[in-house]
């Protein structure tokens with residue numbers, strides 16, 4: 001299914017798209033690395049702002065709130081890992097599941113904002129999201145999610161660096177990271193972001209694959225190592241991951257291991273921290289035989305993206321939004337795209353972009369940079385936190 005949809009779809013790109021697609025692929029080959037600067041054929045244009053993608057961090061509000069309900073640091077890392085895995089489906093699979101392909105979102109303007117909220121019950125509490133485009137060159141967005149009742153805060157920033165991959169793909173590495181803070185326990189969890197491969201451009205149906213690894217590092221000294229694979233490294237299944245939760249020190253045994261398909265079902269095994277040496281009986285030996293990782297219990301459900309569906313956030317009505325809020329700001333462009341009037345869309349878009357260039361020019365003349373404050377933020381992240389990441 002995975003392979004055949006890739007192979008057969010050459011014929012699926014509508015005839016009218018083929019010429020634009022061909023010239024798009026030519027531009028891709030000389031592409032600079034800044035995705036926001038990429039000019040796409042109109043059928044690859046999406047009608048949402050990239051800043052709106054920050055809502056995916058909050059779309060499993062119960063799992064987000066549950067991070068602070070674990071009684072031990074190990075269990076809190078487990079809840080944090082489960083919640084993180086739950087965000088992957090919407091972030092990287094939902095759009096192509098819904099419309100068959102990935103499209104290019106609007107490139108947010110500096111200072112663009114996005115606010116959203118998930119109203120919970122008394123027990124879960126409400127979750128609030130604030131996101132802002134804090135840099136335009138390079139594009140960086142910052143986000144803040146908070147559930148006061150549960151005592152869980154997520155803060156972070158992210159950007160993308162990309163390069164052309166033969167024969168006609170794009171590899172996107174994500175810069176930045178996210179940090180979960182649990183004030184009650186005085187703990188933080190630093191999260192790094194996976195690398196993406198954009199495939200299927202030749203066929204006119206770009207889709208995403210996750211690659212490489214990402215980490216969740218707790219201030220207590222534990223780490224989750226998540227490895228992503230597609231096309232059969234672990235199992236032959238698309239969107240596969242393997243997450244190992246263990247103390248950061250080398251040679252320490254893991255306490256949990258989760259694996260499966262992040263866009264579908266995954267399972268959890270609890271490991272015997274002292275290894276099977278502690279069991280020393282027939283059961284221990286037989287477990288050891290089929291499984292190198294000293295599992296005691298295997299196959300408990302971990303996360304199921306098909307049944308545990310993403311919850312869309314609540315947004316203010318358009319007429320109550322400020323002029324810099326994504327939906328309001330881009331409304332004329334969105335309207336034109338929805339009307340299939342791509343001329344009007346690009347006219348509206350250039351108006352917004354012209355205004356941005358004028359502002360940038362004015363800033364330059366006054367000797368201001370686009371975000372002086374961002375320097376401090378970056379200093380904290382890259383100088384103080386980045387070195388803590390062990391790979």
Ligand SMILES: CC(C)CCC[C@@H](C)[C@H]1CC[C@H]2[C@@H]3CC=C4C[C@@H](O)CC[C@]4(C)[C@H]3CC[C@]12C
Nearest residue numbers: 035040044053091092102103104158160172206
């Ligand atoms: C039509 C195609 C070739 C154009 C390129 C589209 C690019 C700009 C799109 C496709 C998929 C997108 C990514 C999908 C998901 C996320 C996770 C989110 O938390 C941050 C943004 C990020 C990382 C997006 C960045 C922009 C992205 C890479």
